[in-house]
Amino acid sequence: MPVKLRAKNIFKLFNEAEGDTVARLKRGESKEEIFRATGATVGINDVSFDVHEGEIFVIMGLSGSGKSTLVRTLNGLIAPTSGEIWVDEDDVASCGAERLREVRRRKIAMVFQHFALFPHKTVADNVAFGLKVKGMPRAERRAAALKALAQVGLEAHADSYPSQLSGGMQQRVGLARGLATGPEILLMDEPFGALDPLIRREMQDELVVLQKKLKKTIIFITHDLNEALLLGDRIAIMKDGAFVQVGTAQDIVANPADDYVRAFVANIDRSRVFSAADVALKPASVPIDATLAQAFQAMKDAGSGAAHVLRDGEVAGIVTWRGISEAGPTQTVQDVMVTDAPVVDESALLHEMYDAAQTGLPVGVTDGDGTLVGVVPPEAIFAQLAAGEPEAAPTTEDAPSALPAPS
Structure with missing residues (x-):
């Protein structure tokens, strides 16, 4: 300007x-x-x-x-x-x-x-x-x-x-x-x-x-x-x-x-100063027609325990490594995803994210067009409130050995 x-x-x-x-x-x-x-x-x-x-x-x-x-x-x-x-x-x-x-x-x-x-x-x-x-x-x-x-x-x-x-x-x-x-x-x-x-x-x-x-x-x-x-x-x-x-x-x-x-x-009150954009991490995401192996790889690449599922660029749900590990051999990402994934706008202040964080799932962060631009693990919110560094999100290394291998 x-x-x-x-x-x-x-x-x-x-x-x-x-x-x-x-x-x-x-x-x-x-x-x-x-x-x-x-x-x-x-x-x-x-x-x-x-x-x-x-x-x-x-x-x-x-x-x-x-x-x-x-x-x-x-x-x-x-x-x-x-x-x-x-x-x-x-x-x-x-x-x-x-x-x-x-x-x-x-x-x-x-x-x-x-x-x-x-x-x-x-x-x-x-x-x-x-x-x-x-x-x-x-x-x-x-x-x-x-x-x-x-x-x-x-x-x-x-x-x-x-x-x-x-x-x-x-x-x-x-x-x-x-x-x-x-x-x-x-x-x-x-x-x-x-x-x-x-x-x-x-x-x-x-x-x-x-x-x-x-x-x-x-x-x-x-x-x-x-x-x-x-x-x-x-x-x-x-x-x-x-x-x-x-x-x-x-x-x-x-x-x-x-x-x-x-x-x-x-x-x-730091919750009224910092926004979702301030604490967001790079998201793991896959299209809705992705295989479970592809979702697993997206999580592994991002060092995350979950990946958001996108339909036409917008969040349709979220899939976790636990959901993948418990899936049947013929199931798809769409079968095991959680459809009511928590999502907030990037301008949302931390105190406005408490309800979303209580789900225990990473909170998707979207821009004004609804495009996924980041993810906030619940622990990152509380780390910021305590003026500490965000803890690492669960990684695929913590997943059960039964997790399907990438194809």
């Missing part, structure tokens, strides 16, 4: 008097050491990153880590001390005020934590406010506002006032206002932080669904790692103004960069 926003070597320093703070940072002095020595506060410390078009890029950190300062530099609300912030062909860190206003009007919208709604305006007028600033005629902005409200499920509340809505509904209004202007980039600064936990989770799920349709470029700020893992295509973990680690949820949970990140992910 093309890069939509690129930040290069961003520094933001507050109350700097001596002018040598950047040099001190480059020498390895900490944020606290610099503050004690000079009185300068390090907001952002040499941060560089790319955000790709259509990506949700989450910046996660504790209070004081610099994440909110960073997101405000991305649309010019705070000018960085040095560095570049490119939105397509515009460097918002150095362009003039008029050009910056144009970039904000055409390309960037911001969704805030505390809704920032006008209590005296209707929901529709709140959503249309940015369009009014742009000079759009009243009828057109009303239509655009209704469209945006429909995207978040609030079209019926267009003529209500914010005080008549729940907190979750008010946050949807804030999101609709961001969407109404047709931005290419959404900056979301802890947008669900003020919501109750249940409503917050609902909003997270709704954002995931909405993003699948709209494919906006979203930079999402949060202090909640579970929220970051749920939403982020990639996640940046921030500490003392700097990025400690950037990667997918799976990268960060499986390979934390240091003790700081390791402490964050120690109690994460």
Whole structure:
């Protein structure tokens, strides 16, 4: 995907008097050491990153880590001390005020934590406010506002006032206002932080669904790692103004960069981070008209105790070496296969595979077209949950000696 926003070597320093703070940072002095020595506060410390078009890029950190300062530099609300912030062909860190206003009007919208709604305006007028600033005629902005409200499920509340809505509904209004202007980039600064936990989770799920349709470029700020893992295509973990680690949820949970990140992910529910594709092994498979000897050989080649049976490329069942060993001399793969073989989509999370794993059979993993692309032995699921290496699946070497020889 093309890069939509690129930040290069961003520094933001507050109350700097001596002018040598950047040099001190480059020498390895900490944020606290610099503050004690000079009185300068390090907001952002040499941060560089790319955000790709259509990506949700989450910046996660504790209070004081610099994440909110960073997101405000991305649309010019705070000018960085040095560095570049490119939105397509515009460097918002150095362009003039008029050009910056144009970039904000055409390309960037911001969704805030505390809704920032006008209590005296209707929901529709709140959503249309940015369009009014742009000079759009009243009828057109009303239509655009209704469209945006429909995207978040609030079209019926267009003529209500914010005080008549729940907190979750008010946050949807804030999101609709961001969407109404047709931005290419959404900056979301802890947008669900003020919501109750249940409503917050609902909003997270709704954002995931909405993003699948709209494919906006979203930079999402949060202090909640579970929220970051749920939403982020990639996640940046921030500490003392700097990025400690950037990667997918799976990268960060499986390979934390240091003790700081390791402490964050120690109690994460891995079953909601890793998917079938993350733990899948190469599958053993045979066509439905295969002989038992051919099925045996497929298992042997894959080092597996079972092989999936395919009809026109899709899973029709599964045959095990035990089933083969107990088969009569004239029986075929179709005679001995288990027809209700467990199968999941490659995107299924591990916690969604528990029922399939309880069969004791290897779980087939298919792509969007139903094609078998992998297999997950039940023990591989639990090994991943325990952060261990998957145990080897039973092999044909464990099979009884009565197993038919390959023909």
